[in-house]
């Protein structure tokens with residue numbers, strides 16, 4: 001098969017692909033509630049007679065082509081965000097485009113029979129709930145044992161869906177105007193920390209010495225956390241911004257409880273985990289210094305995205321079939337986060353960026369300006385990458401120490417509560 005063959009198949013479906021684009025953009029549903037999105041996806045898979053599994057992590061779908069050999073996973077998000085106006089939802093992160101990219105690739109790979117002809121497998125994971133929002137709803141699902149994690153990909157990882165995967169491909173819209181694609185970019189990782197300082201209340205005028213002021217512990221800790229930033233170089237991207245979210249007491253009562261919360265963000269996993277330990281030390285020792293008790297709660301978010309250089313090398317070649325170097329951005333350091341970071345911790349992973357949207361991310365005015373780039377050109381690049389991996393065994397990239405990394409991941413992503 002010529003490399004052009006999948007591209008010409010894609011071209012034949014141009015109008016259909018654009019119509020899916022409109023359908024999925026209109027079908028904007030929040031994480032773990034993407035029921036209509038899921039139904040539209042499975043209706044097409046039924047029509048094309050592609051086997052799939054549905055209701056994974058509530059609304060997720062996994063469609064598979066090929067039965068053995070090198071195993072590629074293509075991952076696409078499904079969820080939208082609530083409108084700022086408060087009425088309805090909007091696809092203001094462009095996840096509907098990813099759904100359409102996955103469907104376009106599925107259709108072409110099914111028609112050409114490329115996976116079977118090359119003895120490879122490709123699984124398309126339509127993953128729910130990438131946006132890290134709506135905690136009350138998601139925590140309730142966790143309490144009912146319907147989920148283990150707050151994000152779609154994390155649930156799928158925990159359930160073992162990626163255990164036999166060799167590499168992970170994905171794509172996300174970027175906000176660029178003057179370029180078409182970005183590669184080898186990073187996303188930051190984050191954790192939420194909550195430190196509860198517990199003291200003893202007393203009359204603040206008559207007998208402050210009988211109390212232990214919890215607020216003093218929180219204030220001391222806030223200073224320690226500010227000094228902590230000096231322990232990390234700028235490229236580590238450590239960000240923390242503690243907020244006093246709760247304090248008891250009135251002006252004449254010594255507060256016996258104060259709560260300090262912060263997100264910790266970093267560009268790499270080692271920094272994130274080290275900063276988390278050092279932040280715990282700040283809370284613990286500031287509390288001890290003032291004879292207070294301290295309870296620390298850690299809620300893991302997402303891990304930083306670190307992309308696979310060999311996969312991006314092949315991706316780059318494929319991008320340059322459709323544009324010149326001036327249309328390509330490389331090594332962008334982004335302050336955003338995504339659960340694709342967790343997959344990149346475990347497996348060789350890429351997330352290419354494509355331009356063609358208008359307006360800001362996570363804003364009601366988000367629209368798709370350039371469907372040609374978002375759907376057609378991006379799908380051709382991704383199909384070209386799949387073609388290379390399937391037809392040239394020497395280019396294939398494999399996981400390293402997956403079992404060890406997975407047990408580490410399970411450990412890192414557990415919610416923790418420590419009482420000092």
Ligand SMILES: [Zn+2]
Nearest residue numbers: 092093131362
């Ligand atoms: Zn988003």
Ligand SMILES: [Zn+2]
Nearest residue numbers: 093095130172
């Ligand atoms: Zn997104």
